[in-house]
Amino acid sequence: MKDRLLLLIESNTTGTGRRFAQRAVAAGIEPVLLSADPGRYPYAAEDGLRTVVVDTADPPALWPAVRELAADAEIAGVLSSSEYFVATAAEVAARLGLPGPSADAVRACRDKASQRRLLAGAGVPVPGFAEAGEVAEAVGAASRLGLPVVVKPVQGSGSVGVRLCASLGEVADHAGTLLAATANERGLTAPTRILVESYLTGREFSVEVVGHEAVAVVAKHVGPPPVFVETGHDLPAALPARQRDALTACAVAAVRALGLGWGAAHVELRLDGAAPRVIEVNPRPAGGMIPELVRHAHGIDLVTAQVRAAAGLPVSLERDRDAGASIRFLTADAAGTLGPAAAVEEALSRARAVPGVVDAALYRAPEAPVGPAEDFRGRLGHVITTGPSAAASARAAQEAAAVLARALRPSAEPSAVRSPARGDTASDRKETV
Known part of the structure; x- marks a missing residue:
């Protein structure tokens, strides 16, 4: 009988990442972490987690590593606890015929501007918002929405790059910083678009x-x-x-x-x-x-x-x-x-x-x-x-x-x-x- 594996494509660096592997073991499934740099996750070495080094941001490189694992074991499931790799995990799961969310839906959700448009179009209440690809667009959006505004990347997690701007000068400065970034905190390519939205003060x-x-x-x-x-x-x-x-x-x-x-x-x-x-x-x-x-x-x-x-x-x-x-x-x-x-x-x-x-x-x-x-x-x-x-x-x-x-x-x-x-x-x- 082949071993059953749960493939974990990267992980969140803090919080519950370790627990995904622990819960897999509790379910009788061996967790395997696929990562470009397993050393990013100290728990992997501390817990003796099996790891595979692969460029997880490159699908043509990732898929052969998955097939190699599948040749000797049964792939029971594919997950990621990282915001940046949930769509990749969904794509791999679908390709293997395994349960998971729609990769297209996950990708659309992860892009905050796209997410805003889908929610607003469906009548789900959201703050006022505008997408911007240039500093001038961000400043214009802030003027229309009314200050203060929140300026943030269209992709990201953990409040990285999210900032409340009280003046048009602050909007221009922060928008310029975000739009100049070529990579995010994980070293992945950053979209050259940002989101400007109305600030809500409620709980x-x-x-x-x-x-x-x-x-x-x-x-x-x-x-x-x-x-x-x-x-x-x-x-x-x-x-x-x-x-x-x-x-x-x-x-x-x-x-x-x-x-x-x-x-x-x-x-x-x-x-x-x-x-x-x-x-x-x-x-x-x-x-x-x-x-x-x-x-x-x-x-x-x-x-x-x-x-x-x-x-x-x-x-x-x-x-x-x-x-x-x-x-x-x-x-x-x-x-x-x-x-x-x-x-x-x-x-x-x-x-x-x-x-x-x-x-x-x-x-x-x-x-x-x-x-x-x-x-x-x-x-x-x-x-x-x-x-x-x-x-x-x-x-x-x-x-x-x-x-x-x-x-x-x-x-x-x-x-x-x-x-x-x-x-x-x-x-x-x-x-x-």
């Missing part, structure tokens, strides 16, 4: 969807403008039933409008008054450790569901608990360093001892330099907590994050450590420019 949420079923509504904490670094999440979101239902209905409508509906989708929304508007749809499971929060709060394992769906196995989305789960990411407002090894270990140990903490981690080595976060890459660590309610888990997360912050040695004032204040959501701060 931000995500809805985790599997197929066409809304599984969870998550309250999001976002750092201060002009950047949009996600600093934490609480689950379940504390909302009146009417607003929760509106968010889930809008998220599912967005997934349908984009021709998705296989596997997981992470839908980000903001409330515009009482009405939700879709910020973006990601055709993959959420990052930011949100799947872990869903697992702790509701007993639903989104990563396991995605792995089993890719392998053609039965998937359960049955909720077996109603608890709270939260995550807070540690960021710094000022340049500094992590402390020496002893201080780092003490901070981690004390954070883990806070009641309700189920995980605490720092992402940098002792004495590594740190600075203000511009996107997800500036996050320095996290704490995950559980409790009988989202309010209880949020309180524990705030306490543990403050303890974890003792690992930092800022060069400025010791208080210059960004850890969201209790209840600190976009609407609580009344974000202004």
